[in-house]
Amino acid sequence: MMAPLKIGTATLAHGLMLAPMAGVSDTSFRILCRRAGAEYTVSEMVSAKALCFEQKSRPSVPARTAPLAAITAEEAPMAVQLFGSEPDFMKEAAMLLESGQYKGAAGEVCPVAIDINMGCPVAKVAGNGEGSALMRDPRRAAAIVRAVKDAVRLPVTVKIRAGWDDNSKNAPEFAKRMEAAGADLITVHGRTRQQFYAPYSDNRVIAAVKQAVSIPVVGNGDLFCAADVARMREETGCDGVMIARGAMGNPFLFSEILAMDEGREYTPPTDRERIALALTHAADMVARKGERIGLAEARKHMLWYCKGLRGASVAREALTRAEGLEEIRAVFDTLLETNR
Ligand SMILES: Cc1cc2nc3c(=O)[nH]c(=O)nc-3n(C[C@H](O)[C@H](O)[C@H](O)COP(=O)(O)O)c2cc1C
Structure with missing residues (x-):
């Protein structure tokens, strides 16, 4: 220690x-x-x-x-x-x-x-x-x-x-x-x-x-x-x-x-938990910076959260075009479906 x-x-x-x-x-x-x-x-x-x-x-x-x-x-x-x-x-x-x-x-x-x-x-x-x-x-x-x-x-x-x-x-x-x-x-x-x-x-x-x-x-x-x-x-x-x-x-x-x-076993987050955090992150950025700036700045983070998931490159492309939180959510739903 x-x-x-x-x-x-x-x-x-x-x-x-x-x-x-x-x-x-x-x-x-x-x-x-x-x-x-x-x-x-x-x-x-x-x-x-x-x-x-x-x-x-x-x-x-x-x-x-x-x-x-x-x-x-x-x-x-x-x-x-x-x-x-x-x-x-x-x-x-x-x-x-x-x-x-x-x-x-x-x-x-x-x-x-x-x-x-x-x-x-x-x-x-x-x-x-x-x-x-x-x-x-x-x-x-x-x-x-x-x-x-x-x-x-x-x-x-x-x-x-x-x-x-x-x-x-x-x-x-x-x-x-x-x-x-x-x-x-x-x-x-x-x-x-x-x-x-x-x-x-x-x-x-x-x-x-x-x-x-x-x-x-x-x-x-x-x-x-x-x-x-x-x-x-x-x-x-x-x-x-x-x-x-x-x-x-x-x-x-x-x-x-x-x-x-702390000598505890670490359980990595499930894909669903990772994506849930990504959405919380994006929503908080939009709440703090407003829709336009918040979304623009959140995009790169969203791409990082996809790392290692199957279908990440397709999701990344869709995320770059996503216009709002609902569209980001939809992209992530598809990504989670691909990784089920
Ligand atoms: C996108 C980005 C922005 C950074 N901005 C700063 C900064 O504002 N001030 C600073 O001291 N270092 C900054 N750094 C350097 C990091 O704090 C850190 O020293 C460096 O990335 C090495 O650590 P890492 O290997 O964990 O990434 C930045 C690094 C990155 C990747």
């Missing part, structure tokens, strides 16, 4: 976290994962600069960034993840989030921590010196952590990769530097920026970071079943695990891990 992981006011008995995923891990998804057993969630990445600028816009201009940081009671404990390259904006944004006093939905609950994105590989972000580019600029990265840490009482966590590329796998030294700058926890994705999501995430990097720092280390990368989690814990000694793609269309993964930890 592993020791509980403490992050501010949150105590995670199994150290089980849902990763931030822009465009995927919104409120609806985070709630489903929490219900399945995730003990902690993180917002989609939020631009610190956009959050700050938005506050200065006219009251009539709708807030588009702040809603990304809104937290409902059901998905807490949750951290809000900021990205940016300028310590002043990062600090101001973190202060806004901690105060809960800002334009645009502040949510029902305050964040339990501020997470700083130092892993995003996307050119639009890294090209601006943000996300994974900060791993090439440890001085700036440390200045950001220090500025945020000095400005808020909330714990400050940092999410990094193995490094920029194969020639600069600096995660252990970098993590040490973030610790010295005030970071309270480090999450490590065992790939370099150049690898994006290519196979494989390297647990040795996570182990090396764990050896290098005394703050808690959370391992991330390629956790698709409970056995992957057991292996990562064994190989790295990590204090927690964070799951991203493994939960797509499969929030049940968290139940599988809990069952392993």
Whole structure:
């Protein structure tokens, strides 16, 4: 049994976290994962600069960034993840989030921590010196952590990769530097920026970071079943695990891990249960985002839920054309019939 992981006011008995995923891990998804057993969630990445600028816009201009940081009671404990390259904006944004006093939905609950994105590989972000580019600029990265840490009482966590590329796998030294700058926890994705999501995430990097720092280390990368989690814990000694793609269309993964930890036999969901969850998911997205946006964004999730079922490719095509929840339900009915 592993020791509980403490992050501010949150105590995670199994150290089980849902990763931030822009465009995927919104409120609806985070709630489903929490219900399945995730003990902690993180917002989609939020631009610190956009959050700050938005506050200065006219009251009539709708807030588009702040809603990304809104937290409902059901998905807490949750951290809000900021990205940016300028310590002043990062600090101001973190202060806004901690105060809960800002334009645009502040949510029902305050964040339990501020997470700083130092892993995003996307050119639009890294090209601006943000996300994974900060791993090439440890001085700036440390200045950001220090500025945020000095400005808020909330714990400050940092999410990094193995490094920029194969020639600069600096995660252990970098993590040490973030610790010295005030970071309270480090999450490590065992790939370099150049690898994006290519196979494989390297647990040795996570182990090396764990050896290098005394703050808690959370391992991330390629956790698709409970056995992957057991292996990562064994190989790295990590204090927690964070799951991203493994939960797509499969929030049940968290139940599988809990069952392993509690020594219980795990019964995977039946096809009917899986599809019922997909429909609950789509309906919640439509309820929260409205028919047009909710449906458009729900589609990719629906495709993921079909994975592994007979006739999935036909269903996928029909789902891409489905115009409403009833049509989605009809596609799933046919799919279940095919799999009887
Ligand atoms: C669609 C998608 C969006 C992501 N968005 C974010 C993000 O906003 N912030 C972040 O730190 N990482 C983001 N990530 C990276 C994941 O949090 C995670 O580090 C990575 O996917 C490796 O974990 P996995 O192997 O479990 O997927 C994203 C990944 C995916 C697939």
